[in-house]
Amino acid sequence: MIIARNITKTYKPDPREVLSKVSLQIDDGELVAIVGGSGSGKTTLLRCLALQEPWDSGQLIVNGEDVGKLGPIARRLTRRGWVYIEEKPQLDVRSSALKNVARSLLFHSPVRALAGLVSKNEHMEAMDYLERVGLLDKAHQKVGQLSGGEKQRIAVAKALIQGATMIFADEPVSGLDPESAHSVMRDLKAIGKRENITIVTTLHKLDFAERYATRILGVKDGRIALDIPARTLTSRERELIFS
Numbered sequence: 319m320i321i322a323r324n325i326t327k328t329y330k331p332d333p334r335e336v337l338s339k340v341s342l343q344i345d346d347g348e349l350v351a352i353v354g355g356s357g358s359g360k361t362t363l364l365r366c367l368a369l370q371e372p373w374d375s376g377q378l379i380v381n382g383e384d385v386g387k388l389g390p391i392a393r394r395l396t397r398r399g400w401v402y403i404e405e406k407p408q409l410d411v412r413s414s415a416l417k418n419v420a421r422s423l424l425f426h427s428p429v430r431a432l433a434g435l436v437s438k439n440e441h442m443e444a445m446d447y448l449e450r451v452g453l454l455d456k457a458h459q460k461v462g463q464l465s466g467g468e469k470q471r472i473a474v475a476k477a478l479i480q481g482a483t484m485i486f487a488d489e490p491v492s493g494l495d496p497e498s499a500h501s502v503m504r505d506l507k508a509i510g511k512r513e514n515i516t517i518v519t520t521l522h523k524l525d526f527a528e529r530y531a532t533r534i535l536g537v538k539d540g541r542i543a544l545d546i547p548a549r550t551l552t553s554r555e556r557e558l559i560f561s
């Protein structure tokens with residue numbers, strides 16, 4: 319569980335508050351969609367919650383621990399099992415989908431990872447995870463030849479193979495055609511439910527949040543303007559976020 323209390327953030331030297339006194343709670347197993355207009359602070363909020371970005375004031379409590387009071391090692395332990403997926407996932411485009419996923423098993427063996435020394439068992443395990451995200455038939459294809467949606471699924475497979483308990487995804491469907499976008503969101507939702515993973519994602523498209531999330535967090539000018547169980551928003555609720 320993550321609890322944020324009055325999180326405030328500026329990007330110095332600009333004194334403008336990009337996040338202003340943000341308070342929220344994320345429960346285990348939720349699929350939380352952070353929505354809002356361009357520049358409203360969605361990505362900054364996601365990055366602060368994922369402990370990828372420092373904040374200026376306020377508290378972030380993860381599973382009962384006040385993260386601000388933890389040293390770097392304890393912070394790293396808090397983040398164990400957390401995976402942050404960038405809008406454009408960082409993948410080795412010259413290697414196959416299978417190699418990209420299998421190498422995630424070697425994050426504790428940097429030398430083997432660098433040399434690409436993946437055992438037969440690790441390959442088999444990676445195949446299993448590619449199957450889980452519906453990419454078994456693309457296992458031997460170079461990642462550079464895959465579509466944006468397929469790359470997102472590889473990023474998800476990499477997260478799963480590392481034993482993710484929490485996935486933070488920044489705009490996972492931006493730039494995808496509608497069909498791929500729906501399929502990525504459907505997969506994220508199904509995988510989260512099946513593997514009991516909490517997912518927090520920023521989304522430009524409100525209809526995707528309404529359809530796939532369990533909760534919608536609407537951000538406007540760095541503040542939480544709406545925090546409700548996901549459903550089709552009323553025009554008044556839309557106005558609170560986008561007017």
Ligand SMILES: Nc1ncnc2c1ncn2[C@@H]1O[C@H](COP(=O)(O)OP(=O)(O)OP(=O)(O)O)[C@@H](O)[C@H]1O
Binds near residue numbers: 355358
């Ligand atoms: N690293 C940074 N340094 C300085 N300012 C930043 C930085 N990152 C974001 N900002 C500013 O903070 C504000 C919020 O940015 P953020 O990326 O969080 O918004 P967003 O809602 O995700 O936007 P978009 O939907 O356009 O991606 C913007 O005005 C942006 O210019």
